[in-house]
Amino acid sequence: MEVDWGKQVHLQLVSGQAEVFGTALDLGERVTIGGQKVAVYSWQGCTLAMEGQPDIMYTSEETPMPHYLNIHDVLDARRQEALKAKGEGPRTFVVGPTDVGKSSLCKILLNYAVRAGWAPTFADMDIGQGSITVPGCIAATPVEAPVDIEDGLPTDAPLVYYTGTPSPSDNPDLYRHLVERLAHVLELRAQSDAQVRASGLFVNSMGWIVELGYELLKHTVQALKCGVVLVVGDERLYSQLSTDLKKTDPVIQVLKLPRSGGVVVRSRELRQQARKVRVEEYFYGNRKELSPASQTARFEDLQVYRVGGGPRAPSSALPIGAASVADPLKLSRITNPQELLYTLLAVSHAPQPELLLSVNVAGFIYVQDVDAAKGTITYLAPCAGPLPGSLLLAGSFKTYLD
Structure with missing residues (x-):
């Protein structure tokens, strides 16, 4: 079923068994669906009660769920072996073009692992959408309980870049x-806890699968040491990865899976709208249950940086033999606060500017207003009080919150 933003549908399991992306519904439990596209699946059949009218709702006889359960069984056996041998559990990379159900498959496999007693880590490389925190982030979080149908993935202790x-x-x-930084920290965490190490890792990839995007996907597989690659809904990508990854590491297993029939293709406008909703949810919560604080600070008291030394000149525009000198990792301090209006700023844990790209972020603020005459900025923060640090990273995209 599909329920647009701003609308709500209430579901209740009356009899039988049912699950939403691997999260089991309890008998009599009332679940609210809003601004979501969900699939309720039953292995034996069930009766559901529903209040409200979804925008689209239908029943499908064809489903890839048996394939997904088989994958879970294989991964679960590897976790059992890893725990006995005090070794590394499976690290699984889910890849495919946009809108084939990669995020849904990750949720299903995460939930099945949790229900089997494991505590896997989930890493989200899809910076365009952001399922753990705001868009524009590479992030990871431990998953120790089934993913909440209403609230989504746990965000108590995420690792965010x-x-x-x-x-x-x-x-x-x-x-x-940043992928390499995340991989390094996850490696340290796995080595310090045998259960975490055996539980393994699930990685959700972006949908950019051609040219440079394809090279970045291969780099992520190698950086995170993924031994299982699940290719969803793309024969050509499966063939490419099977050939290329076997050359670098013959042990990597590349498997092909069908796309889910319930997946909805989203337009560019819908993706932009989804990004805005994710930012709003960060500050206000899924059900508007949070109360963010609007605060004003002197701009000179904050150190705001932007990453990148400006656009690189194309090689054709340079003198023969010359190379572009722009440093893509260069940090530039922002001196004009007007640039920051309607942008997200990441508040860093870094103690000094040189470490801004090595240390994860504590959270985000949103610049609501700039008063150039007074030299102040007004920002929205998740809670009142001083910021965890004075070093901030500016995003390059604008978000216009209502």
């Missing part, structure tokens, strides 16, 4: 750098 762009194409070098 801010690219500040909705697409890796804006700064591919920064994307690579």
Whole structure:
């Protein structure tokens, strides 16, 4: 069923068994669906009660769920072996073009792993949408309980790095750098806990699968040491990865899976709208249950930086033998606060500017207003009080919150 933003439908399991992306519904439990596209699946059949009218609703006889369950069984057996041997559980990379159900498959496999007693880690490389936190982020979070149908993935202790762009194409070098930073920290965490190590990792990839996007996908597989690659709904990509990854690491297993029939193709406008909704949810919550604080600070008291030394000149425009000198990882301090209006700023844990690209971020603020005469900015923060740090990273995309 599809329920647009601003509308709500209430579901209740009356009899039988049912699940939403692998999260089991309890008998009598009332679940609210709003601004979501969900599939309710039953292995044996069930009766559901519903209040409200979805925008689209239908029943499908064809489903890839048996394939997904088989994958879970194989991964679960590997986790059991890893725990006995005190080794590494499966690291699974889910890849495919846009709108084939990659995020849904990740949720299903995460939930099945949790229901089997594991605590896998989920890493989201799709910076355009942001399922863990705001768009523009490479992020990871431990998953120790089934993903909440209403609230989504857990965000109590996420590990977040801010690219500040909705697409890796804006700064591919920064994307690579932050993937490697995330991989390093996840490696340290896995080595410190045998259960975490055996539980493994699920990685959701972006939908950019050609040319540079394809190279970035291969880099992510290698950086995160993924041993299983699940290719959803793309024969050509499956063939390419099977050939290329076997050359670099013959142990990597590349498997092909059908796309889910319930997947909805989203337009560019719908994706932009989804980004705005994700930012709003960060500050206000899924059900507008949070109360963010609007605060004013002197701009000179904050150190705001932007990543990237400006656009690189194309090689054809340079003198023969010359190379572009723009540094894609260069940090430039922003001196004009007007640039920051309607942008997201990441508040860094970094103690000094040189470490801004090595240390994860604490959270985000949204610049609502700039008073150039007074030298102040007014920003929206998740809670009142001083910021966790004075070093901030500016994003390159604008978000216009109501």
